[in-house]
Amino acid sequence: MKKPCKECPWIVKNKHNESITNFSIKNDIAHNCHMGKNGGKNLWNIEEKTKCKGREIYEHRKKISEYS
Numbered sequence: 001m002k003k004p005c006k007e008c009p010w011i012v013k014n015k016h017n018e019s020i021t022n023f024s025i026k027n028d029i030a031h032n033c034h035m036g037k038n039g040g041k042n043l044w045n046i047e048e049k050t051k052c053k054g055r056e057i058y059e060h061r062k063k064i065s066e067y068s
Contacts, residue, residue: 005035010054
């Protein structure tokens with residue numbers, strides 16, 4: 001699994017990033033990397049190649065905790 005970007009909202013905490021992560025958790029949806037070529041404005045129009053790595057790590061940990 002690749003590392004999240006330096007500005008990943010799942011790693012860097014601020015008001016804007018918290019709104020992204022909270023919306024993602026609340027609606028249980030992934031999002032594109034906001035730093036990627038095809039991310040940014042198309043944050044919620046998910047493409048596997050531009051999916052946020054921080055969200056993938058969150059999903060992976062969530063899946064593991066469900067099986068524990």
